[in-house]
Amino acid sequence: xxxxxxxxxxxxxxxxxxxxxxxxxxxxxxxxxxxxxxxxxxxxxxxxxxxxxxxxxxxxxxxxxxxxxxxxxxxxxxxxxxxxxxxxxxxxxxxxxxxxxxxxxxxxxxxxxxxxxxxxxxxxxxxxxxxxxxxxxxxxxxxxxxxxxxxxxxxxxxxxxxxxxxxxxxxxxxxxxxxxxxxxxxxxxxxxxxxxxxxxxxxxxxxxxx
Numbered sequence: 001x002x003x004x005x006x007x008x009x010x011x012x013x014x015x016x017x018x019x020x021x022x023x024x025x026x027x028x029x030x031x032x033x034x035x036x037x038x039x040x041x042x043x044x045x046x047x048x049x050x051x052x053x054x055x056x057x058x059x060x061x062x063x064x065x066x067x068x069x070x071x072x073x074x075x076x077x078x079x080x081x082x083x084x085x086x087x088x089x090x091x092x093x094x095x096x097x098x099x100x101x102x103x104x105x106x107x108x109x110x111x112x113x114x115x116x117x118x119x120x121x122x123x124x125x126x127x128x129x130x131x132x133x134x135x136x137x138x139x140x141x142x143x144x145x146x147x148x149x150x151x152x153x154x155x156x157x158x159x160x161x162x163x164x165x166x167x168x169x170x171x172x173x174x175x176x177x178x179x180x181x182x183x184x185x186x187x188x189x190x191x192x193x194x195x196x197x198x199x200x201x202x203x204x205x206x207x208x209x210x
Contacts, residue, residue: 055205055209061089070084073085090206097200106160115153119149173185
């Protein structure tokens, strides 16, 4: 249960900056500045700068999305350069496209249901590490908890597609390598997904628009 709650909190934090990867974050935004991070998100959302700054396989990436990703990386205390943000966005886009190519989809209703479940779990487990920080963050955005999770639905929809792709790849490996131990299987699954990521990124047609 604790592991599930931790993943839920991580998912909340990821969505808070409008850019998710896999519902799994190595560090929490948690610090004395959670409220301030929420305010940064509020300012970003109010920014109307939708200028296209990059094309990834013909999918446009706006300045707002790039800034959002840079803020997310900064909050995670990792490389938050423009180049790092570009790479992260490229990975997200090509993985979603691969999911679509494989026929994977997530309905709006499914994403709404997931958002509602995540919200309820957050509110019901406020003693879970990261929960207090997440609620402080949401407060900083100027939104109510209900409003925040409603705003997050489109991003849940995108991230769930990637999560389903990861699960599909994992199941393919499980079927193919039945003799592996659980530990060996998990290592193999992670390696195969990483290989898929790299292949998709290398094949991607990326155009930076100055």
